[in-house]
Amino acid sequence: MNPRPSAPGSVLAVAALALLCLAQPYPVLAVDPGDFTWHPQAWWEASTHTGIALQAGTWLVLALGALRALWATPRMGATLLLVGLSLAGSAGLIALAPADESVVPGAAYWLSTLALSLLSVISIQRVAALPATRWSGHLTAALFGLWVLLLWEQLVMAFAVPRVLLPPPSSIAVALWTQTDTLWADLIQTVGKAVLIGYALGCGLGILTGIAIDKMPFLQRGLLPVASLTSTIPLVGVAPIAVMWFGFDWPSKAAVIVLMTFFPALISTLAGLQAAGKLERELMYSYAASYRRTLLDLRLPVALPFIFNALKVNASLALIGAIVAEFFGSPTVGLGFRISTEASRMNMPLVWATIVVASAVGMLGYAALSRLERRVNFWHPSVRSA
Numbered sequence: 279m280n281p282r283p284s285a286p287g288s289v290l291a292v293a294a295l296a297l298l299c300l301a302q303p304y305p306v307l308a309v310d311p312g313d314f315t316w317h318p319q320a321w322w323e324a325s326t327h328t329g330i331a332l333q334a335g336t337w338l339v340l341a342l343g344a345l346r347a348l349w350a351t352p353r354m355g356a357t358l359l360l361v362g363l364s365l366a367g368s369a370g371l372i373a374l375a376p377a378d379e380s381v382v383p384g385a386a387y388w389l390s391t392l393a394l395s396l397l398s399v400i401s402i403q404r405v406a407a408l409p410a411t412r413w414s415g416h417l418t419a420a421l422f423g424l425w426v427l428l429l430w431e432q433l434v435m436a437f438a439v440p441r442v443l444l445p446p447p448s449s450i451a452v453a454l455w456t457q458t459d460t461l462w463a464d465l466i467q468t469v470g471k472a473v474l475i476g477y478a479l480g481c482g483l484g485i486l487t488g489i490a491i492d493k494m495p496f497l498q499r500g501l502l503p504v505a506s507l508t509s510t511i512p513l514v515g516v517a518p519i520a521v522m523w524f525g526f527d528w529p530s531k532a533a534v535i536v537l538m539t540f541f542p543a544l545i546s547t548l549a550g551l552q553a554a555g556k557l558e559r560e561l562m563y564s565y566a567a568s569y570r571r572t573l574l575d576l577r578l579p580v581a582l583p584f585i586f587n588a589l590k591v592n593a594s595l596a597l598i599g600a601i602v603a604e605f606f607g608s609p610t611v612g613l614g615f616r617i618s619t620e621a622s623r624m625n626m627p628l629v630w631a632t633i634v635v636a637s638a639v640g641m642l643g644y645a646a647l648s649r650l651e652r653r654v655n656f657w658h659p660s661v662r663s664a
Contacts, residue, residue, distance in 0.1 A: 290400050291347035294393040298341050301389035306333050306374065336370030339363055340393055347400045357404045361421065364397040368428045375435035383436050391432065398425040445627045453631035460616070461635050468600050468613040469639055471528040476535025477596040481589060483536070484543025491544075492551045492577075493569065511537065513602055521607040531612075534603040539592040546588035550581025586651040593643040597636060 343363035346356070371390060376382055402425065406418045427447045433439075434446045441449060454461070491497040517534050524530035554577045567575070604614025613636050620628045 288348055290396045291344050294347070294396040294400075295341065295344040297389045297393040297396075298337060298344060301337070301386035301393075306384050306386040306390075332370060332373055336367055336374060337390065339370060340367035340390060340397065343367055343397050344393065347397060347404075354408060357401075357408060360397075360404060361401045364394065364401050365424075365428070367394055367397070368425075368432065372428070372432045372435065375432060376438065387436070391436075395429070398429070401425075442624050442626055445630055449627040450630045450634060453627040454634065457628055457631060461632065463611050464613045464616050464632065465635060465639065467528065467609070467611045468531070468604065468636075469597070472531035472600045472603075472612075473535060473596045475528070476532035476600070477539060477592060479532065480536040480539030480596070481543045481592055484540045484588070485547045485585060487540075488544045488547030488551065489573070492548060513538065513599060514606075517603040517606045520603065526607045526609055530607070531600045531603040535596045535599045538595045538599045542588045542591055542595070543585070546584040547581060550584030551577050553584065554580045582655050583651075586647065586655065590644055590647050590651075593647060594640055597640050597643070601636060 340363075343360060346360045346363060367390075371387070371394060374387065402418060402422055405421050406414075408414055408417075431446045431448060434444055513534065516537060517530075520530040520533045524533055551573075559572065559576065563572075600612075601614035601617065604612045605618050608615045613632055616632045617629050620626075620632070
């Protein structure tokens, strides 16, 4: 199949190529020799052969990527070539970023960065336009995340942002690698103990209480208003009280999580149980089905989509609650303790590494619940149409 131009992608590619050509007369870097006069330095004026090769090679790779992006093709190989050239250009610009305050980026550097941004957009569009497969969506999302990290790394280094304010992703990756044992112990303390136990108790009690309120309507007038009170209690107020009651270890954090997850599970269960259609309930009544049989065969299956929504919401609430509760007192381990302690020491790469671990656990928990929901609620229209 002959390559077929794509209007949006071609326009962006032409703009990227124009920016690269426009960057040629301008300096890539501006050097300060110490006498307060700035001397621009183009790629052909680099002080070392390595610098000349790096600057010229970066421009050439970006230009080849822009030329490749001028034509659209559904083939995987051509798309991967475009992605590879763009990523290589990004690596070159990261390597060209100033390492100290004696050198600052010049106009050519920023024009090349704009061209790279356009190439990143084109590469994501081309990957998303590939023939649909099982992994196409994941590949597009992964490429988007990779571009965010690369541009983050480049801009933080180019602007010389202090690491106390925003560390580059490379520093966070180093902290993840060197502090693996510490972060693993924190993960076991926060997630393996407090989150899992508190989440199971909170959601379980909420679901059982919802079933009890549905069976005994008088509880709606007495117990439901009291249960709704738990959703209004501020976390920063109840966390220190829980620490005083249950101690500094994980039981106090589990108690906070129970309080946070109880009400969403209760309300979602009640809404799901009441979602069963009147005709279906009358049919079960005509079969002389007991309340237990109606609950198991009709009302709980109908309520499962509501319950899973509460479980997914509570998965995030439980992790947030445990981390915040550890700010008010915990043993010398835990994700919240690590964030609080290392932030006071200005060790921001480790703080961000802890945040990455917590975010990854939250995403994995949500993904696992979504996958379980698809298996359990395979009959539901919202799952069949997904």
